[in-house]
Amino acid sequence: xxxxxxxxxxxxxxxxxxxxxxxxxxxxxxxxxxxxxxxxxxxxxxxxxxxxxxxxxxxxxxxxxxxxxxxxxxxxxxxxxxxxxxxxxxxxxxxxxxxxxxxxxxxxxxxxxxxxxxxxxxxxxxxxxxxxxxxxxxxxxxxxxxxxxxxxxxxxxxxxxxxxxxxxxxxxxxxxxxxxxxxxxxxxxxxxxxxxxxxxxxxxxxxxxxxxxxxxxxxxxxxxxxxxxxxxxxxxxxxxxxxxxxxxxxxxxxxxxxxxxxxxxxxxxxxxxxxxxxxx
Amino acid sequence: xxxxxxxxxxxxxxxxxxxxxxxxxxxxxxxxxxxxxxxxxxxxxxxxxxxxxxxxxxxxxxxxxxxxxxxxxxxxxxxxxxxxxxxxxxxxxxxxxxxxxxxxxxxxxxxxxxxxxxxxxxxxxxxxxxxxxxxxxxxxxxxxxxxxxxxxxxxxxxxxxxxxxxxxxxxxxxxxxxxxxxxxxxxxxxxxxxxxxxxxxxxxxxxxxxxxxxxxxxxxxxxxxxxxxxxxxxxxxxxxxxxxxxxxxxxxxxxxxxxxxxxxxxxxxxxxxxxxxxxxxxxxxxxxxxxxxxxxxxxxxxxxxxxxxxxxxxxxxxxxxxxxxxxxxxxxxxxxxxxxxxxxxxxxxxxxxxxxxxxxxxxxx
Numbered sequence: 001x002x003x004x005x006x007x008x009x010x011x012x013x014x015x016x017x018x019x020x021x022x023x024x025x026x027x028x029x030x031x032x033x034x035x036x037x038x039x040x041x042x043x044x045x046x047x048x049x050x051x052x053x054x055x056x057x058x059x060x061x062x063x064x065x066x067x068x069x070x071x072x073x074x075x076x077x078x079x080x081x082x083x084x085x086x087x088x089x090x091x092x093x094x095x096x097x098x099x100x101x102x103x104x105x106x107x108x109x110x111x112x113x114x115x116x117x118x119x120x121x122x123x124x125x126x127x128x129x130x131x132x133x134x135x136x137x138x139x140x141x142x143x144x145x146x147x148x149x150x151x152x153x154x155x156x157x158x159x160x161x162x163x164x165x166x167x168x169x170x171x172x173x174x175x176x177x178x179x180x181x182x183x184x185x186x187x188x189x190x191x192x193x194x195x196x197x198x199x200x201x202x203x204x205x206x207x208x209x210x211x212x213x214x215x216x217x218x219x220x221x222x223x224x225x226x227x228x229x230x231x232x233x234x235x236x237x238x239x240x241x242x243x244x245x246x247x248x249x250x251x252x253x254x255x256x257x258x259x260x261x262x263x264x265x266x267x268x269x270x271x272x273x274x275x276x277x278x279x280x
Numbered sequence: 281x282x283x284x285x286x287x288x289x290x291x292x293x294x295x296x297x298x299x300x301x302x303x304x305x306x307x308x309x310x311x312x313x314x315x316x317x318x319x320x321x322x323x324x325x326x327x328x329x330x331x332x333x334x335x336x337x338x339x340x341x342x343x344x345x346x347x348x349x350x351x352x353x354x355x356x357x358x359x360x361x362x363x364x365x366x367x368x369x370x371x372x373x374x375x376x377x378x379x380x381x382x383x384x385x386x387x388x389x390x391x392x393x394x395x396x397x398x399x400x401x402x403x404x405x406x407x408x409x410x411x412x413x414x415x416x417x418x419x420x421x422x423x424x425x426x427x428x429x430x431x432x433x434x435x436x437x438x439x440x441x442x443x444x445x446x447x448x449x450x451x452x453x454x455x456x457x458x459x460x461x462x463x464x465x466x467x468x469x470x471x472x473x474x475x476x477x478x479x480x481x482x483x484x485x486x487x488x489x490x491x492x493x494x495x496x497x498x499x500x501x502x503x504x505x506x507x508x509x510x511x512x513x514x515x516x517x518x519x520x521x522x523x524x525x526x527x528x529x530x531x532x533x534x535x536x537x538x539x540x541x542x543x544x545x546x547x548x549x550x551x552x553x554x555x556x557x558x559x560x561x562x563x564x565x566x567x568x569x570x571x572x573x574x575x576x577x578x579x580x581x582x583x584x585x586x587x588x589x590x591x592x593x594x595x596x597x598x599x600x601x602x603x604x605x606x607x608x609x610x611x612x613x614x615x616x617x618x619x620x621x622x623x624x625x626x627x628x629x630x631x632x633x634x635x636x637x638x639x640x641x642x643x644x645x
Contacts, residue, residue, distance in 0.1 A: 146399070173332055174365035178379035179353035188378075192369045 012060035028252075035059070035249035042244055059253070062246035065236060071225060072232030073254055076213065079141060079228055082208035083148035084202055092147070092202065096186055098157060099164035100172070110161075113154035125219050132220055143220035143227065144213055151212060152205045159204060163197030164190065199268045203261060210258055229254040282343050282356065282433035282466045283308050284329065289338035290488075291324055299325050299490045303337070306468065311460050314470045315477040315513070316487035322470045323438055325487070329468060330359045330436050342434060356433035360440045364423040366411040366544075372398075373407040376425040383430075397425040400462065416450045421455075428463060437469040441476060453479055474514055478502070486510045503640045508632040511561050517589060517601045519626070521559040522574070528553050533627060533635065535560060539594045541574045545625045546639040553631055561626035564589065564603040569610075570619030576600045577615045590616070 004092040005013065034042060063069055097103070098110060100118070128147055129138075139145045167190060175185040212232035221227060229250070236247035284306040290298040298321045306312045314322040327333040329340060331352040337349050340355075347355040358379070364596045366375050374381075376397055380390045398404045401421040411419055414494055420440060427435060440456075441449045443558070457480050460467055478498045486493040486501065494506040498514075505511035511519045527542070528534035529549040536542050537560060545560070552558060567573075576593040583606065590602045590610060602618055610616050623639035 168363060168365070170361045170363050170365040171367060174359070174361055175333065175378070175382075176425075177330055177352040177357070177359045178426070179351070179382045180378075184382065188381075189367055193367075 004077070026113075031252055035245050035252060037245055039241070039243060039245055041103045046186050052159065058243075058249040060246040062236075062243075062250045062253075065233065065243055065246050068224060069232065069237075069250055070113050070229075072227055072229045073257075075141075075226060075232075076210065076228035076230070076254060077257055079148070079213050080206050080209040082141070082145045083152065084206045086145065086149045086150045087156050087205045087209075088202060089199070090153050091160055091205075092191070092198070093186075094153070095157045095160035095164055096159045096190065101167075110157075113157055116151075116155045122215060129219060137220075139223045140222050141224070141226055144216045144226075147216050147220070148209050148212060155208065156201050156205050160194070160197055160201045160234070163200070164194055167193050196268050199265055203265050203268075207258060283341075284434055284466055284468065285339075285341040285344075286321070286325075286329070287339040287341065289325065289327060289328060289335045291321070291342070292335065292336045292554065297490065299335075302356060302490075302492055304485060304495060306466065309464055309466055311457075311467045311469065311480060311482045312401050312479040312485060313483075314468065314485045314487055315457055315472065315474055317479075317513075320487040321385050321490040322472075322487045326359075326436055326438055326468060326470045329434075330357055332359075336480075350381040353430075357436055358430055358432040358434075359436040359438065360420075360423045360427050360428035360533050362439040362442060363412075364419045364440075364443075365417055366422055366426075368411055370410075371407065372403060372409050372411065372414070372425075375411065376403075376407075376429050377427060379430045393429050394425075397429045400428070400459070401425050417452060420444065420452060421611040424456075424459065426568065428459075433466065435463075435465055437467065439471055440469075440475075448478075451513050456480060475516060478514065484514075486513060487515075489631050497643070504634070504637065504642065505561075506634055508559065508561070508628040508634075509632070511626055511628070515563055516568035517564045517603065519561045520600045520602075521561050521562050521628070522594060522598055522600070524558055524560045526554055526556045526558055529553060532622075533558075533629075537574060537594075539574055539600055541572075543620070543625070545622045545627055546637065547625075547627045548636040548638060551633075551635065557630060559628045559634070561628060562600075562620050562624065564601045567602045567604075567618040567620055569604065569608065570617055573617050573619040574600070575615055576602065576618055578610055578612055581610055581612050592616075 035050075035058050036056065037051075038053055038055070041048070041051060041053065042212070066072075098106065132138050132143050132146070137146060171193075172185050175189050180188070182270055213228045217228050219232040221231075233247055233250060233254075236243050236250065284304075286302055286304045286306075289299055289302045290297065302325060304312075314325060316322050320621045324333060328335045331347075331350065335348065339346055341347065341425075342355055342357070352359070362558075367378065370378070373394055376394045377390055380393060394407075395404070398407055401424060403418065403421055403425060406414060406418060406422075411422060414422065421442070423431045437456075441452050444452060453476060456469075460480075469476075469480065481498055483495060483497050484501055485495045488509050494501060496504075501510055501514045505514060507519065512521070522537050522539075524535040524537045526533065527536055529552060530542045532546050533549045533552065534542065534544045535558065543560075574594055576590070576592045576594055577596070578590045582589045582591070586606050588604045588606055588608050588610070590604055592600055592615075594600050600618075602616075604610065623637075626637065627635040629635065
């Protein structure tokens with residue numbers, strides 16, 4: 001058995017896990033605490049962890065400070081969903097082709113996809129701006145969706161390909177012998193079996209789309225009504241003051257949908273991201 | 281009529297040639313087993329017949345039509361895979377119906393055909409279950425059900441029993457033989473298990489290194505193996521080979537076996553001459569304890585009840601296995617004199633080819 005640890009080792013493991021979790025979660029906790037404090041309290045010195053004037057006022061006032069907040073949250077989710085849907089449409093057939101078919105430059109093109117991933121969107125912002133301008137897409141939802149899709153397709157292909165490769169080839173051969181075409185096999189055999197993998201890729205793409213929209217939004221979009229939440233949060237920074245507590249509250253509400261998705265799909269994610277790592 | 285003819289089939293993967301010029305004529309309604317050790321090319325040959333691999337050279341004819349470039353369905357074959365290849369997300373019913381759904385068969389007839397197949401295979405009460413809820417033997421039957429529902433001309437089986445435990449394998453062998461009789465179809469079956477080959481086949485193809493060693497009925501292979509390889513492969517326990525020297529070739533083959541025992545064997549002597557080294561093949565079940573014969577040192581004795589299998593050697597390094605009566609009085613570490621009848625002996629020349637036996641028993645059908 002590999003999981004026999006002494007008490008001391010277990011204590012050590014839990015200690016390290018705790019440190020790691022604190023490091024990861026402390027910002028969220030502090031965001032939450034900041035959202036509860038009245039604004040004056042935030043600048044009080046010395047730092048006071050707990051006080052009696054905590055309230056959820058910021059959660060109601062933020063809608064007044066930034067009237068379009070609801071719209072921003074909707075935009076965020078809408079953009080992320082659109083990016084995910086469009087990305088999947090491209091990724092599924094491509095990943096299947098990479099998993100099963102033989103074609104020239106297969107490995108080379110796969111490597112190029114990985115290479116594209118190495119660039120952050122920031123490096124390509126200026127050329128992308130020119131492309132979007134000449135296509136007349138600036139200041140539309142498309143300005144945030146199209147680059148999002150483009151940057152997420154490679155990740156999607158890599159993730160889904162390794163999942164599809166795990167589906168036994170004999171199943172497809174059996175379908176072929178029984179007269180099924182490639183598309184029929186993909187639809188009736190491969191995709192139903194790849195559902196956990198599709199969920200993993202879908203969630204990964206969604207999170208990616210959610211995370212990257214800030215950069216695209218502030219660069220390619222000037223229309224207020226179309227801004228996603230991360231860009232909209234800027235409106236909490238006023239001429240006179242920054243309402244930090246409301247900004248934190250809005251940010252928390254904004255990441256809530258993603259958190260919920262994570263919680264529900266967590267077991268697929270854990271299984272999916274390690275899939276294909278070891279030979280079974 | 282579903283004869284299956286292979287004309288000079290060769291197959292190479294890159295520079296590695298795995299099948300060499302294989303020609304076979306399989307008759308209508310025949311049950312033919314391809315048998316051989318792993319890597320002998322038997323599965324590749326089956327996949328070529330199925331249309332999953334393309335032959336590098338050669339032609340495949342089914343019912344006299346050249347189907348070398350045809351799709352599996354147009355060839356009229358169906359295949360049962362080693363892993364069964366059942367669709368885990370579909371019910372037993374949908375698994376069996378799959379080939380018919382592909383054809384977009386009309387519902388009533390589809391239902392009738394699936395139920396008929398389920399009946400033959402005793403799966404009627406399992407139709408709503410998923411493959412994961414079935415035992416190994418039942419999964420096997422679903423895989424067979426999927427292959428018979430299309431009424432193909434030729435059935436192909438790729439080691440279908442290798443995932444089952446020993447007892448179930450015995451039962452399935454009987455079921456498959458029964459199925460062959462019921463369906464009255466041509467079947468090609470690949471296995472590495474010579475027992476499956478012997479028990480089910482009308483004729484056996486023994487493959488070795490991508491070549492056909494011999495093609496014949498089970499008893500033909502047992503009594504008249506063409507090569508030392510076939511002799512060693514067919515029969516359980518394996519045949520013993522005793523290095524021997526030819527003393528004389530007149531009136532049968534006079535040989536001196538290793539250990540000094542001399543015999544005159546009734547075989548064709550035209551290809552050997554005095555002084556040649558040959559190997560005398562003796563099946564473990566063809567020996568009896570006697571007073572004159574080969575002296576064998578017994579290392580291990582396995583008592584199976586009805587028989588006792590002794591593992592030993594002649595002169596220390598030539599292994600010799602004998603199947604003796606169950607309650608034989610032989611001790612491990614002792615030695616025993618085994619009598620061999622000359623007419624039971626097989627003789628192989630230096631290249632491994634047999635010298636035709638002239639006193640072998642008549643073949644039973």
